[in-house]
Amino acid sequence: MKKIIFTGGGSAGHVTPNLALIPKLKERGWHVHYIGSKTGIEKEIIERAGIPYSGIASGKLRRYFDWKNFKDPFRVVKGVMEASWIIRKQKPDVIFSKGGFVSVPVVIGGWLNKVPVYLHESDITPGLANRIAIKFASKIFVTFEEAKRHLPADKTIFAGAPIREELLQGSKEKGLRFLGFTFRKPVITVMGGSLGAVRINEAVRELLPKLLPNYQVVHLCGKGNLDPALEGTSGYRQFEYVSEELPDLLAATDFVISRAGSNAIFEFLTMHKPMVLIPLSRAQSRGDQILNAQAFEKKGYCHVLQEEGLTPAALAAAIQEVAENKQRYLQNMKQYSGEDTLKQILSYLEKA
Incomplete structure (x- = not known):
């Protein structure tokens, strides 16, 4: 063996x-x-x-x-x-x-x-x-x-x-049912990474009164970052982290607000989810997420909002830009195919 x-x-x-x-x-x-x-x-x-x-x-x-x-x-x-x-x-x-x-x-x-x-x-x-x-x-x-x-x-x-195959097998119906959302409004999923992102969390929560009349919001806010005051808010669900339900949740998602970690954004790309990317600043990192986001923006997969310019108003404008140009983003994403990645890596492992 x-x-x-x-x-x-x-x-x-x-x-x-x-x-x-x-x-x-x-x-x-x-x-x-x-x-x-x-x-x-x-x-x-x-x-x-x-x-x-x-x-x-x-x-x-x-x-x-x-x-x-x-x-x-x-x-x-x-x-x-x-x-x-x-x-x-x-x-x-x-x-x-x-x-x-x-x-x-x-x-x-x-x-x-x-x-x-x-x-x-x-x-x-x-x-x-x-x-x-x-x-x-x-x-x-x-x-x-x-x-x-x-x-x-x-x-x-x-x-x-x-890319994990199970992510591509989610059900929109199951996702909406799990969230308690309807088909009538588009769904925005906010992901700050497995450890959360305080500034994104704050901007999204401050913007909720303006978002919820037109969108439903799923907020994966990281461990210890739940806001008890927002529990029960109609059209808003917050979780520290989601595992088994993630494929269904993403299947129900229309737009993503996220950091620019490579693995996550390639998952969103493979699933054709237009993105607002807010990379970690150079003050917090070596700048890798900034380069990732720039590469995606150049190919027309996302709108980039630098953390230094992150305000509720700037985030609202970024969401509006992605929503208005959704078809252009989807068309660009459909040009990407990552089907051979697993085969190629597995082939090298077999040879080893």
Whole structure:
């Protein structure tokens, strides 16, 4: 039996592409194991999916000063030792890493055990974890073709974004019924990422009185970000996080307001959902979401609103622009096809 170890975590975006590949590999008879952190979001997601999971120590890789920076390298070293032991025990044929700080010890552990390591980079420029992991990788799959110029040419393969098939099998009727919404008004889904987005949450909630006469709003606001005062508001539903119902919820969605994490926006693109993208600012990130959003805007998939200019009035204008030009956005999106992504990655994994 062929064996594979997956890794990736820290946010849902470092986990969900793995969930697109895992069922396909199981269908082909592969044994799958997952290594992540002991307490991260990946543990909850992967264990809920019934996939064998091992937790290791991990230290966050920061670009800013923090006293934890002096302690976390030791946690990374401990994580490498723990990952190496798991890899020796599991004896995988290949390791597939989606990135995030927890993946670094696993990638290094794979390299120490002479196991081929394949990375997947979602953004146009690689994150810090993948920049470290590149040295130990056999192949690097990229989502954006523009990413190839930032990575070693002899290792890099343009593949696209692995999309979970179940997302494409949702039912609009079930989604509206779950939400308690009607067919009479379009549905806007607001997603700030698995960890939420405070400024987006605030702008959307302030804008609700003007939105709800014309739209119904689903608000995925992140853990701990529910507003009890808005419970029971007609045409508005808020959730910290949605899992099993997400395909139906997205099937019922007409427009999306979102951050610009690569995996999420490629899912919206595949499902033909016109978007208002509000990327993380450079003050909060390395600017990867800004580049993602710019690439999508250039291809006519979305309207971009920079966080520095995010006000309820600016958000209302962005929603109106997307609504008025919905057919143009849909036509552009229909030119995109990601059908070969899973086949291409699976082919390389089989060869490994």
